[in-house]
Amino acid sequence: MTDKLNKLKTILGEVYDLSTALAVLDWDQQVNMPVAGSDGRASQASTISRMAHEIFVDDGVGELLEALEPYRRELPPDSDDACLLKVARREYNRRKKVPTAYVSEFAAVTSAAHMQWEHARAQADFSIFKPALEKIFRLRREYAGFFAPYDHVYDPLLDEFEPGMKTADVKEIFAQLRPQQVKLIHAIREKTAPDTSFLHQQFDSQQQWNFGVEAAKMIGYDLKRGRQDKAAHPFTTTFNLNDVRITTRIFPDNFSGLFSTLHEAGHAIYEQNISPLLERSPLGTGASLAIHESQSRLWENLVGRSREFWTFFYPRLQAAFPGRFDDVSLEKFYCGINRVEPGLIRVDADEATYNLHVMLRLELEIAVLEGKIAVSDLPEAWNEKMREYLGVTPENDAEGVLQDVHWAGGAIGYFPTYALGNLISAQLRETAEKAIPDLDRQIANGNFQILREWLTENIHRHGSKFEPQKLVEMVTGSKIDPAPYMRYLNRKYGEIYGL
Numbered sequence: 001m002t003d004k005l006n007k008l009k010t011i012l013g014e015v016y017d018l019s020t021a022l023a024v025l026d027w028d029q030q031v032n033m034p035v036a037g038s039d040g041r042a043s044q045a046s047t048i049s050r051m052a053h054e055i056f057v058d059d060g061v062g063e064l065l066e067a068l069e070p071y072r073r074e075l076p077p078d079s080d081d082a083c084l085l086k087v088a089r090r091e092y093n094r095r096k097k098v099p100t101a102y103v104s105e106f107a108a109v110t111s112a113a114h115m116q117w118e119h120a121r122a123q124a125d126f127s128i129f130k131p132a133l134e135k136i137f138r139l140r141r142e143y144a145g146f147f148a149p150y151d152h153v154y155d156p157l158l159d160e161f162e163p164g165m166k167t168a169d170v171k172e173i174f175a176q177l178r179p180q181q182v183k184l185i186h187a188i189r190e191k192t193a194p195d196t197s198f199l200h201q202q203f204d205s206q207q208q209w210n211f212g213v214e215a216a217k218m219i220g221y222d223l224k225r226g227r228q229d230k231a232a233h234p235f236t237t238t239f240n241l242n243d244v245r246i247t248t249r250i251f252p253d254n255f256s257g258l259f260s261t262l263h264e265a266g267h268a269i270y271e272q273n274i275s276p277l278l279e280r281s282p283l284g285t286g287a288s289l290a291i292h293e294s295q296s297r298l299w300e301n302l303v304g305r306s307r308e309f310w311t312f313f314y315p316r317l318q319a320a321f322p323g324r325f326d327d328v329s330l331e332k333f334y335c336g337i338n339r340v341e342p343g344l345i346r347v348d349a350d351e352a353t354y355n356l357h358v359m360l361r362l363e364l365e366i367a368v369l370e371g372k373i374a375v376s377d378l379p380e381a382w383n384e385k386m387r388e389y390l391g392v393t394p395e396n397d398a399e400g401v402l403q404d405v406h407w408a409g410g411a412i413g414y415f416p417t418y419a420l421g422n423l424i425s426a427q428l429r430e431t432a433e434k435a436i437p438d439l440d441r442q443i444a445n446g447n448f449q450i451l452r453e454w455l456t457e458n459i460h461r462h463g464s465k466f467e468p469q470k471l472v473e474m475v476t477g478s479k480i481d482p483a484p485y486m487r488y489l490n491r492k493y494g495e496i497y498g499l
């Protein structure tokens, strides 16, 4: 059996090498490459992804998995090998069901759609993107069909990003969350918003960069096994567990770049602390997008926008930007960076309104897949929901239905993971507080290691051994649950806004 297992591990290692090589090409494209290189890069990327796909779905892999099935059943179910065989089998079955012709059509359609989306967004005109988006929804419905029978047409799409998660689960979680979030926002609207004028000043870009790097290091991002570069849309990428890179963007007239650095560092800390035993295998990465997002949002918001974090960092910020914050008290600063302002753009949304942006997208995706609305109805349906949930109306499609890149890339089923990540981050923070009773004091003293180590012990080191719901339950004792997040929001904003 060990021969067969080693053979399988060798093949999976090669697939890992190819997909991380792809990550290097993608990182280079987003960080360094001249635009003119994009056609050449597209062929390189397509060749390598095809190679990775072919190696993985080869019948030989299926035979190995089959032959190893009795062996797997004898292993302790949570052992590395048992989890590896389970995850490899799930991934193999999933990919095997999708015909190669579909894979190439989908790649061609989404690659063209990206340009049409960019063009449409620049012109703020949905009609330019509409034909491409119709094709994408048609293809995604076809994809779901490969996995029939299913409980819901959205299930196979969601499963790609959140293994094991069902549409019914997400709907139930969001149904509990939505009225509570809307109620909180209405209550906040009755109150006077904190002053944020001091956040809109000129801040030296290099100083911002240095401050961000220092903060990322303090929370546990290991720069000896990573680096930060600039990119238009910040992201984190893993070449191997000892080379996990982040990117950020800096604006000279505000320092939102710092929060973006903390966010990406949260993703990177996760990957850097996966057990080395899982390297070069399908287990050597985060458990799912939602679990990943729970890590980034935890460091960005639950830590990075907390009073304790700034108790430690505010004097340092004042010293880094002399004269900028002389008359701004720590309390005023804290309230300012946590101001709630219902807006049009998801990526700019504060903690109180963010999830509503996500719910809107989920509802529209499901409505189109179920045939309840047509793609051509999306702009109006979008605007209606924005009014209903957030009380704001986009003036054009660019700040409405065209704002996010995900649909152009065919990533339907992706959005819920952002909101689920927020919920998990609050569950983890509550659980960590029980395990580390003086956590707040530790953070106020600049000791972030204690929390990072707790996360590594409970989340990071497992890589993707466990399905997200199982992992959350193992750590917190309950499945994904909106209550801790609402407790967190109500306490935080109750205090800031005097609710």
Ligand code: ZN
Residues within 6 Å of the ligand: 263, 267, 293, 296
């Ligand atoms: Zn993220």
